[in-house]
Amino acid sequence: MKMLTVFTPTYNRAFCLETCYRSLTRQTSKAFIWLIIDDGSTDNTRELVTSWQKESQIEIKYFWQENMGMHGAHNTAYELIETELNVCIDSDDYMPEQAVEKIITMWNKYGNERYSGIVGLDSNTDGKIIGSKMPENIKYSTLFDLYYKYGVTGDKKLVYRTELTREYPYPLFEGEKYVGLAYKYYMIDQKYKMLLMNEVLCCVEYLADGSSLNMFNQYRSNPKGFAFYRKELMKLSFASRSFKFRQAIHYVSSNLMMRNWRLLSESPNKGLTTLALPLGFLVFLYITAKTKPA
Numbered sequence: 001m002k003m004l005t006v007f008t009p010t011y012n013r014a015f016c017l018e019t020c021y022r023s024l025t026r027q028t029s030k031a032f033i034w035l036i037i038d039d040g041s042t043d044n045t046r047e048l049v050t051s052w053q054k055e056s057q058i059e060i061k062y063f064w065q066e067n068m069g070m071h072g073a074h075n076t077a078y079e080l081i082e083t084e085l086n087v088c089i090d091s092d093d094y095m096p097e098q099a100v101e102k103i104i105t106m107w108n109k110y111g112n113e114r115y116s117g118i119v120g121l122d123s124n125t126d127g128k129i130i131g132s133k134m135p136e137n138i139k140y141s142t143l144f145d146l147y148y149k150y151g152v153t154g155d156k157k158l159v160y161r162t163e164l165t166r167e168y169p170y171p172l173f174e175g176e177k178y179v180g181l182a183y184k185y186y187m188i189d190q191k192y193k194m195l196l197m198n199e200v201l202c203c204v205e206y207l208a209d210g211s212s213l214n215m216f217n218q219y220r221s222n223p224k225g226f227a228f229y230r231k232e233l234m235k236l237s238f239a240s241r242s243f244k245f246r247q248a249i250h251y252v253s254s255n256l257m258m259r260n261w262r263l264l265s266e267s268p269n270k271g272l273t274t275l276a277l278p279l280g281f282l283v284f285l286y287i288t289a290k291t292k293p294a
Helices: 014-025 045-055 070-080 099-110 143-148 182-189 211-221 223-234 241-257 270-290
Strands: 004-010 032-038 059-064 085-088 115-124 156-161 193-204
Touching (some): 004 014, 004 070, 004 099, 014 032, 014 045, 032 045, 032 070, 059 070, 070 085, 085 099, 099 193, 156 193, 182 223, 211 223, 211 241, 211 270, 241 270
Parallel strands (some): 004 032, 032 059
Antiparallel strands (some): 115 156
């Protein structure tokens, strides 16, 4: 049985999906499955994928669903994946030729049940690493500690054990399409560390319609999802008080977005949330000034 599933959530991205596909056909190891979660596309994504399946260069599985947003597509992927490991490669990204081989080689050498997976690097399409490399003097860490203890910056590529990614499913809120994906990762951090690999596993291109470049609009359009995310991060036992205070500020702002006046009674940290009220109100004013109602 193959060890790795590369899964790609996609929504009306037929125009760029081929770059991802071609990169997978060039992998030095074909010991993976490409799972495409079509999150309600109305373009020719299905026909395109069907043509690639007929080429038989790599194993491709395709699943169409009604549009649920990125986190809903991730939920579906984790339910369908049967391999030991999985990694998400977005529809506008692609993998260097040896990425799959490097993942499998490292996991075969060092992977075991003590680790949740592997953290690798992302680069821009020109090869420049996004943010910073990981410390050379440590071999494993939680994702949280990488950013908040060791000062690592920039997006990183995460390879997880599939049995763990089935835990902590993302909640779906009616009328909303976004919940922060890091919710699951930080929940897993509570029990496991990840192996560190200072190798580029994904080349990233941020498109104008991508969620990374539309965060303010996402913030305003998905207040329940953002409030949930901030609320859960305030509960993290290993997080600092300053980190939790920042989450409380955004928790306040998101609750004001949805006119939830029970925000204090529903908060897991009422003291910090009370202190965060003035700043949360200012963030609320700033976001509403910068965006239009959904």
